[in-house]
Amino acid sequence: MANGNAVHQQEPALTIAQVAERTGLSHDTLRYYERAGLIERVGRTTGNQRRYAAADLAWLEFLLRLRETGMSISDMRRYARLRAAGGATLTDRLAMLRAHRDELARRIHVLQGNAGVLDSKIKHYETLIDQQPR
C-alpha cells in the first residue's frame, strides 16, 4: 500500500530518465530547465531524487512547443513565473501568447517566401543541368 515515495500521490511519478525519453530532452537539460525557473521544483523521493507528475510532463510538453517556435529561455521563464503566480496573471499570459503567436505567423510567412526563392533556384539548377547533360 505504501509506495515508498515522500511524494504521496497516486499519479505516475516518472523518473528523470523516463521524462527524458518521453520529451527527447536530456537529463541535464531537464535539470537545467528546473534551475532556470522554467519548471517549478519537481517532487522528490525521500532520497532527493526527482519524480515527475503527469502535470509536470504536460507542462514540459507545452514548453517544448514554445521552444520549437523560437521562444527564448528568458521569455519562457517569464511565462512560467506568471503561471506560477496564479489566475490573476491570465491576461498577461494571454498577451504573451498572442504576441508570440503573431510573431510566429510572421516567421512562417517569411519562411514560406524563402521556400519559394529556394524552389526557383532549384528549378534554375535543374534547367542548367538538363541543358548540359554531361
Add this chain to the structure above:
Amino acid sequence: MANGNAVHQQEPALTIAQVAERTGLSHDTLRYYERAGLIERVGRTTGNQRRYAAADLAWLEFLLRLRETGMSISDMRRYARLRAAGGATLTDRLAMLRAHRDELARRIHVLQGNAGVLDSKIKHYETLIDQQPR
C-alpha cells in the same frame, strides 16, 4: 574618366557601409562572413578598402535566405565553396538545396502544428477570462 579604384569595373562597387544598409547585416558581420568563407574575397581599392560588386550583393542576399531558413554557417560555407569551384559542382549544389528545401518544408509543417497548439491555448485562456470577468 578614371574612377580612382583598383577594381576597374563599370559596376556600382558599393562600400561596406552601403552593403550593410542594403542587407541589414553589420559591418562586422560582413567582414566575418568573408573570413568565414561565405563570400569570396571582395574587391578592394588601392587603399585596401572593400568595394562590393552587384554580384556580391546578389550572393549575399541569397545567403541571407539560407540563413533565415536556418542553414548553419558551416553548411553555407560548403555551398559557397562548391559555387566557387564552378559548374562541375552543380549537381552537388542542387542536392544541398533540395535537402535544405525538404528540411525547411518539414520545419514549416512543425511550426504550423505548434501554431495550432498556441491557438487552442489562446482560445482556452479567452474562455477562462470571459467566465471570470473580474
Add this chain to the structure above:
DNA sequence: GTAGGACCTGGAGTGTGCTCCAGGTCAATT
C-alpha cells in the same frame, strides 16, 4: 550487505554566430 547503475549538486566548459576592441590606415572636406 554489496555491487553497479541511476541520480544528485555546483560549477566549469562548449559551439554557434556574431560583436567589440585596439591600434592603426584611408579618404573626403576644409
Add this chain to the structure above:
DNA sequence: AATTGACCTGGAGCACACTCCAGGTCCTAC
C-alpha cells in the same frame, strides 16, 4: 596639410542554450 569619419586587421569577448565533470548519494538486484 590637417581634421575627421570610414575603414582595415587580428584577436578577444559575449549571449545563448545547453553539456560535461567531479565527487558524492541512492536504489535495485543479487
